[in-house]
Amino acid sequence: xxxxxxxxxxxALAVAASTLLLCTNSQAAPPIQSAAAIAPVDPGFLWxxxxxxxxxxxxxxxxxxxxxxxxxxxxxxxxxxVDFYDxxxxxxxxxxxxxxxxxxxGIEWARLQPAPGVWDERAFGFYDAVIAxxxxxxxxxxxxxxxxxxxxxxxDRGGWRSPGMVEDWLTNMRAVVDRYASRNPLxxxxxxxxxxxxxxxxxxxxxxxxxxxxxxQAHNAIYDYxxxxxxxxxxxxxxGYVAGAEAEVNGGFLDRVANRLDYVGIDYYFGYDPVQSLLxxxxxAIGSSVPNMPGQNIWDxxxxxxxxxxxxxxxxxxxxxxxxxxxxxxxxxxxxxxxxDGYSRSDHLRDTVYWIQRAKADGMNVIGYNYWSITDNYExxxxxxxxxxxxxxxxxxxxxxxxxxxxxxxxxxxxDEGGVPAGYRPTRSPALCxxxxxxxxxxxxxxxx
Numbered sequence: 334x335x336x337x338x339x340x341x342x343x344x345a346l347a348v349a350a351s352t353l354l355l356c357t358n359s360q361a362a363p364p365i366q367s368a369a370a371i372a373p374v375d376p377g378f379l380w381x382x383x384x385x386x387x388x389x390x391x392x393x394x395x396x397x398x399x400x401x402x403x404x405x406x407x408x409x410x411x412x413x414x415v416d417f418y419d420x421x422x423x424x425x426x427x428x429x430x431x432x433x434x435x436x437x438x439g440i441e442w443a444r445l446q447p448a449p450g451v452w453d454e455r456a457f458g459f460y461d462a463v464i465a466x467x468x469x470x471x472x473x474x475x476x477x478x479x480x481x482x483x484x485x486x487x488x489d490r491g492g493w494r495s496p497g498m499v500e501d502w503l504t505n506m507r508a509v510v511d512r513y514a515s516r517n518p519l520x521x522x523x524x525x526x527x528x529x530x531x532x533x534x535x536x537x538x539x540x541x542x543x544x545x546x547x548x549x550q551a552h553n554a555i556y557d558y559x560x561x562x563x564x565x566x567x568x569x570x571x572x573g574y575v576a577g578a579e580a581e582v583n584g585g586f587l588d589r590v591a592n593r594l595d596y597v598g599i600d601y602y603f604g605y606d607p608v609q610s611l612l613x614x615x616x617x618a619i620g621s622s623v624p625n626m627p628g629q630n631i632w633d634x635x636x637x638x639x640x641x642x643x644x645x646x647x648x649x650x651x652x653x654x655x656x657x658x659x660x661x662x663x664x665x666x667x668x669x670x671x672x673x674d675g676y677s678r679s680d681h682l683r684d685t686v687y688w689i690q691r692a693k694a695d696g697m698n699v700i701g702y703n704y705w706s707i708t709d710n711y712e713x714x715x716x717x718x719x720x721x722x723x724x725x726x727x728x729x730x731x732x733x734x735x736x737x738x739x740x741x742x743x744x745x746x747x748x749d750e751g752g753v754p755a756g757y758r759p760t761r762s763p764a765l766c767x768x769x770x771x772x773x774x775x776x777x778x779x780x781x782x
Contacts, residue, residue: 371690371782373751379701380748381435381475382428382722383661385524386444387482388710389417395485396443397492398713401536408714415708415725416733421463427723427735428707429470432748435519436467437475437660437703442505443484449501457512464516475519475660475703478506478555481529481713492537493544499551506555514563521598521660522552525573526586532713549589556593571598571660574644576637576770577605587651596700597652600661601644604637604769631718632665636676638684639763642779643770645692645699656698659689661705665718669709669726669738676761678722678740682747684759690752691779704744708735 391413393399402408417424428436444456467474479502483492487501495501506522523529526548533539552570559566570590575582587594645657664681666672682704693699709721716727722744723735747753758781766775 371687371694371753371755371757374690374693374699376751377700378751379435379473379519379658380431380433381437381472381701381703382431382433382707383437383475383703383705384417384424384439384707385477385480385710386439386441387414387480388439388712389415389706389708390441390444391416392418394441394443394447396441396482397485397488397533397537398482400485400488402714405714409711409716409728411711412727414711415727417708418459420733422466424707424723424735425463425466425470425472429472431722431741431745433744434472435475435701435703436470436472436707437477437521438463438467439477439480439482439524440509440513441482442479442487442502443482445508446484446505448484448486452508460513464513464518468516473519474513474516475521476509476513477521477524478509479522479529479551480524481532488537493533493539493547494537499547499554502551503554503558506551507558510555510559510562514559514566517563519596519658520559520566520568521571522555522568523548523570525600526552526570527575527582528573545586546589549586552590553593556590567595567656569594569596569598569658569660571600571658573600573602573661574647576603576640576643579644579647591652594652594655596656596658597648598658598660599644599648600705601641601659602634602636602662602665604635604640604764605767605771605774606635607767630667631712632667632672635764635768636664636681637764637769638681638759638761639688639779640770640774641685642688642692643773645689645697646695646777647770647773649692649697654698656700658701658703659699660703662702663705663720665712665720667719668717669719669724678738679743680760682740682743683753683757684761686747687753687757687759691782704740 387393387398393411399411402411425436440460445453447453464474487498490497492498526545529548530539530541530544533544534541556568559568572583572587641659641662648657662685664678689699689702704722706720708723709719709725712718721738722741723737725733725735727733762781763769763779766778
């Protein structure tokens with residue numbers, strides 16, 4: 334095993350060195366200029382916010398994740414998270430006050446179907462009320478069918494290792510579609526399949542290739558069903574963009590569902606991390622999941638807002654003309670404290686929107702943007718990472734008060750004005766291209782105008 338690991342490590346180092354050489358030699362490439370002056374987005378642009386079922390709702394029923402948490406002593410207890418279950422109406426009002434047009438939610442299979450063939454009408458009633466609140470507030474629901482959580486009874490059947498998992502999954506999801514298609518939602522079948530698979534390999538003993546095949550089968554089948562029930566529906570499974578390795582990480586899944594995507598949902602957070610990328614190449618080569626380096630926290634990962642331009646460019650080229658939607662984007666902080674580098678949530682948001690407007694100016698068909706997330710929530714084992722426009726201190730505040738961050742006013746203005754003004758310049762200039770999204774970020778440099 335040691336010899337084989339050494340061969341994989343040397344191969345990964347060779348790839349990394351080749352990429353570095355290519356990007357270094359590409360620094361002389363002339364920057365591409367925007368095809369048009371930066372302009373406000375069109376009035377039909379779908380500004381939005383996002384939340385997740387398990388991460389936000391609390392009062393969680395038996396599921397794979399309620400079982401994972403107690404088996405990891407370093408995880409925070411879930412408790413009732415930020416209690417979106419009881420506070421959804423006021424959280425939806427906070428979103429409506431921003432002026433956004435889309436509110437993304439997850440609908441939890443474990444809540445709807447506590448046992449095989451058993452449906453909880455009270456659970457459906459809860460989601461009926463949530464969706465009614467979204468519509469009443471003047472927003473369009475974006476419904477995520479699977480945000481990495483499934484019932485405990487499905488765990489007992491083997492989870493995604495079970496040959497019957499896809500049909501069990503479809504039985505629930507068809508019921509959700511039947512109930513809510515009339516609300517004309519945007520649909521997300523599966524949230525970030527590659528990350529979902531990685532979680533299940535580490536915690537649920539799933540086989541990566543087998544699960545990828547089954548998740549793709551589930552996506553394709555529910556896509557067809559949604560279009561039977563809701564002609565003209567817009568359906569995706571959003572991908573978590575991985576700078577410098579997007580084709581390797583998400584390409585296999587997208588190859589299987591490419592003909593059943595009405596829009597490309599993209600989650601973009603971080604720039605290229607050479608150390609983590611090298612580790613990822615090695616661990617993927619030996620069939621393992623990709624861990625973080627010791628001491629590496631999510632709030633320390635590199636923020637490169639210009640990288641969202643390259644993410645959009647990548648998918649505008651892979652799916653020419655197809656609508657592109659940033660389903661998730663945001664900035665994590667440690668327990669809500671200011672970042673050590675002084676980058677504020679407002680600056681990060683404005684800089685990101687600048688690059689989205691640049692992408693639209695260059696002809697990319699970007700139709701929407703969701704901020705992740707409307708409030709802080711449970712980040713898969715921890716309440717330390719804070720992404721919320723409204724921060725909530727779950728550990729120490731029993732009242733779970735929603736406290737606005739500086740980005741609330743910023744996002745409200747961006748929505749009202751259609752983005753940043755023509756004369757805006759990012760607070761941070763583009764980084765060295767090797768640190769953004771190589772090799773694309775070095776082959777096609779984009780200058781700030």
